[in-house]
Amino acid sequence: MSKIATREAYGKALAKLALENEKVVALDADLAGSTKTSEMKKVTPERHFDFGIAEANMMDAAVGFALNGKIPYASTFAVFAAGRAWDQVRNSVAYTNANVKICATHAGLTVGEDGATHQANEDIALMRAIPNMTVIQPCDGIETEACIRAIADYQGPCYVRMGRFAVENINDNPDYKFEIGKGxxxxxxxxxxxxxxxxxxxxxxxxxxxxxxxxxxxxxxxxxxxxxxxxxxxxxxxxxxxxxxxxxxxxxxxxxxxxxxxxxxxxxxxxxxxxxxxxxxxxxxxxxxxxxxxxxxxxxxxxxxxxxxxx
Amino acid sequence: MEDLKKIANNMRKNIVKMVHNAKAGHPGGSLSCTDILVALYFNVMHIDAENLHDVQRDKFVMSKGHASPALYSVLAEKGFITYDDLMTFRLIDSNIQGHPNMLECPGVDMSTGSLGQGLSVAVGMSLANKLDKNEFRTYCICGDGECDEGQIWEAAMAAAHYKLDNLLMILDHNGLQIDGRNEDVMNNAPLGAKFAAFGWNVFSVDGHDIEAVTAACKAAEQVKGQPTVIIAETVKGKGVSFMENQAGWHGKAPNDAELAIALKDLGGE
Missing domain, CATH: 3.40.50.920 (Rossmann fold)
Incomplete structure (x- = not known):
C-alpha cells in the first residue's frame, strides 16, 4: 500500500478543484507550504490569499468571501483553526451558516517533534459542539481527495481535520465511495x-x-x-x-x-x-x-x- | 436634507422605544451612529428592495453589533422590516434578535455581536469584489472601544496590504465604552494616526452632520489603492438629554418616565 499524508492529498486535491471550479478560493495564515495550499497557489495564484500570522482575521475574511458567493477553503494548523479562531468560527462562520470550508492540518499527536503547543487533541470536541458545523476527518489520501471535492458541493460550514504524518491508502479499491455522514x-x-x-x-x-x-x-x-x-x-x-x-x-x-x-x-x-x-x-x-x-x-x-x- | 434629519429623528425615537419595550438593549451607541446610518442607507449605498437578496451588491456590516437598534431602525425606514417588527426586539420568537442575525432579519448583511469580527468579514467581501472586478463597495461601522480588539488591527493590516479601496470603515468615535471613557479603560488613541500608520486613508468628520458624512463617503470613492476610514466624531446617547455622554447608558433600558423625557427631547411621540 502506498503512503501519503492527508495534508499532501489535500494540497493536490485543492489545486485540481480550483482549476475546475472558479468559485474556489484558498486562504492561509503564513503556513501555505505546510498546509499544502501552496499547491493550489501554483496553479491559481490570483485566488490564493495569505493573511499572515493572523488566524482570526483569516477565518472571518473567509466568511466575507462565502457571503459574496465564493467557496473559501481556509487553512492553518488545527490548533489555531479550532482553538485560536474558535470565537470567529462560532459567531461568524457557524451562526451565519456560511459556506466556509475550514481545512485544518497538523492535527493530533503525530505532529510530532513540535510538541504539545502544536498538537491539537481537542479540536474535534471544540468543533463538534458548534451548531451547523459538519466535522470530517479523512483516514487516507484517497478519502481526503473525495472529501475535498464533496464539501465543495455541500452548502454550509465544514471542519476537515487532517494530519502531517503519512498514512496508508486504505481505501484503494474500485468500490470506494465517499458520502458525507456515511461511515x-x-x-x-x-x-x-x-x-x-x-x-x-x-x-x-x-x-x-x-x-x-x-x-x-x-x-x-x-x-x-x-x-x-x-x-x-x-x-x-x-x-x-x-x-x-x-x-x-x-x-x-x-x-x-x-x-x-x-x-x-x-x-x-x-x-x-x-x-x-x-x-x-x-x-x-x-x-x-x-x-x-x-x-x-x-x-x-x-x-x-x-x-x-x-x- | 431636512427629510433625512426627520428620518434620523424618527429612528432615534424608535431606538428608545424598542429598548424601552424590550427592557434591555444598547441605546447609547445606537444613538451615536444613527446619523451615519442615515447617510449610508439614503445617500451612499446602493441597497434597495430590488437587490436586497442579491449575493453581490453594496454591503453593510455593523461590526459593533450591539448597536442593533440603530441598524433595525434604519432597515425599518428603508421598508425592509416594519415598525411592528421593531417592537419585537429582544423578545422570544422574534427575528429582531438582541444582536443582528442575518438569517432571520431581512437587510442584515452579516450577523455580529462578538466585537472585532465585522471588519475582517468586510475585508473578505471586498477581496471577493476585487476578484470579480465589480464596482460594489463594502461598508463597516466599528466602535472606538471595539478597536481594543487585536483583530481590528489584523483586519486593518490586511485591508491595506490588499489595497482595498472598495472598503469603507466608519469609526463611531463617541469616546465611551461600557466601563467609562476610552482613555481611562484602555487608551487606544490616537486612532486616526494608528490607521494612517497601518496604510489607510483617514478622514475626520462630525458624525452627526449627515451632509458631511455623505461628502466624506463620496470622497472616499475617489481614493485609489488604499482603504479609507472615516473617523466620525459623535456623542454617545445623542439627542436624549440624560443619555448624552453617559457611559452608564451603554447598555441600559429607559423606564417609563425616562422614555417620556427621551421622546420629549426628540420632539414628541
Whole structure:
C-alpha cells in the first residue's frame, strides 16, 4: 500500500478543484507550504490569499468571501483553526451558516517533534459542539481527495481535520465511495467486538486487528470519516451484534468520536465501551511512531488494551 | 436634507422605544451612529428592495453589533422590516434578535455581536469584489472601544496590504465604552494616526452632520489603492438629554418616565 499524508492529498486535491471550479478560493495564515495550499497557489495564484500570522482575521475574511458567493477553503494548523479562531468560527462562520470550508492540518499527536503547543487533541470536541458545523476527518489520501471535492458541493460550514504524518491508502479499491455522514465498513469480523475509528486510527486499528486475529479475536472495523453528523444507523447496526465497542481517535477521549459514539449507544443500544484516545493529557516532542506508542494509540497498544478488556 | 434629519429623528425615537419595550438593549451607541446610518442607507449605498437578496451588491456590516437598534431602525425606514417588527426586539420568537442575525432579519448583511469580527468579514467581501472586478463597495461601522480588539488591527493590516479601496470603515468615535471613557479603560488613541500608520486613508468628520458624512463617503470613492476610514466624531446617547455622554447608558433600558423625557427631547411621540 502506498503512503501519503492527508495534508499532501489535500494540497493536490485543492489545486485540481480550483482549476475546475472558479468559485474556489484558498486562504492561509503564513503556513501555505505546510498546509499544502501552496499547491493550489501554483496553479491559481490570483485566488490564493495569505493573511499572515493572523488566524482570526483569516477565518472571518473567509466568511466575507462565502457571503459574496465564493467557496473559501481556509487553512492553518488545527490548533489555531479550532482553538485560536474558535470565537470567529462560532459567531461568524457557524451562526451565519456560511459556506466556509475550514481545512485544518497538523492535527493530533503525530505532529510530532513540535510538541504539545502544536498538537491539537481537542479540536474535534471544540468543533463538534458548534451548531451547523459538519466535522470530517479523512483516514487516507484517497478519502481526503473525495472529501475535498464533496464539501465543495455541500452548502454550509465544514471542519476537515487532517494530519502531517503519512498514512496508508486504505481505501484503494474500485468500490470506494465517499458520502458525507456515511461511515465505511473496512473489515467485517467474526467476533462480537466493534472498532469505530477515525483518521489515522483506522490504520492503527487495522494493525491491531491483525495482532488480535493471532489471539483468536476478529473485530469489525468501521471508518467514521464524518464525526458530525454521525452515521448512527451504521454504528447501531453493528453495535447490536457486539458486546464490546472500541472507539479509536487521535484526540482526547473527552468530547470527540468516543463521546459521540457513547452518546448514541447509551441512548439507543447501551454497550460496554473502550475509549482509545489521548487521556486528558498534553502531548510532547517525539517521532509520530514514538508518540502513538507512548500515548497508547499504536496497533500494539490497542491490541493489548482490547485483550485486557476481553479478559 | 431636512427629510433625512426627520428620518434620523424618527429612528432615534424608535431606538428608545424598542429598548424601552424590550427592557434591555444598547441605546447609547445606537444613538451615536444613527446619523451615519442615515447617510449610508439614503445617500451612499446602493441597497434597495430590488437587490436586497442579491449575493453581490453594496454591503453593510455593523461590526459593533450591539448597536442593533440603530441598524433595525434604519432597515425599518428603508421598508425592509416594519415598525411592528421593531417592537419585537429582544423578545422570544422574534427575528429582531438582541444582536443582528442575518438569517432571520431581512437587510442584515452579516450577523455580529462578538466585537472585532465585522471588519475582517468586510475585508473578505471586498477581496471577493476585487476578484470579480465589480464596482460594489463594502461598508463597516466599528466602535472606538471595539478597536481594543487585536483583530481590528489584523483586519486593518490586511485591508491595506490588499489595497482595498472598495472598503469603507466608519469609526463611531463617541469616546465611551461600557466601563467609562476610552482613555481611562484602555487608551487606544490616537486612532486616526494608528490607521494612517497601518496604510489607510483617514478622514475626520462630525458624525452627526449627515451632509458631511455623505461628502466624506463620496470622497472616499475617489481614493485609489488604499482603504479609507472615516473617523466620525459623535456623542454617545445623542439627542436624549440624560443619555448624552453617559457611559452608564451603554447598555441600559429607559423606564417609563425616562422614555417620556427621551421622546420629549426628540420632539414628541
Amino acid at each position: 465505511v465498513v473496512i473489515h467485517e469480523g467474526t467476533s462480537p467486538v466493534l472498532f469505530v475509528a477515525t483518521g489515522l486510527m483506522v490504520q492503527e486499528a487495522l494493525g491491531a486487528i491483525d495482532l488480535l486475529k493471532e489471539k483468536g479475536v476478529d473485530p469489525t472495523l468501521i471508518n467514521i470519516h464524518t464525526i458530525k453528523p454521525l452515521d448512527k444507523e451504521l454504528i447501531l447496526k453493528y453495535a447490536a451484534a457486539s458486546n464490546l465497542v472500541v472507539s479509536l481517535e487521535e484526540h482526547t477521549v473527552i468530547g470527540g468520536l468516543g463521546s459521540a459514539v457513547a452518546e448514541t449507544l447509551v441512548a439507543e443500544c447501551p454497550r460496554r465501551q473502550l475509549f482509545i484516545g489521548v487521556n486528558d493529557v498534553f502531548g510532547e516532542s517525539g517521532t509520530p511512531k514514538q508518540l502513538l506508542d507512548k500515548y497508547g494509540l499504536s496497533s500494539g497498544k490497542i491490541a493489548e488494551r482490547v485483550l485486557a478488556a476481553l479478559k
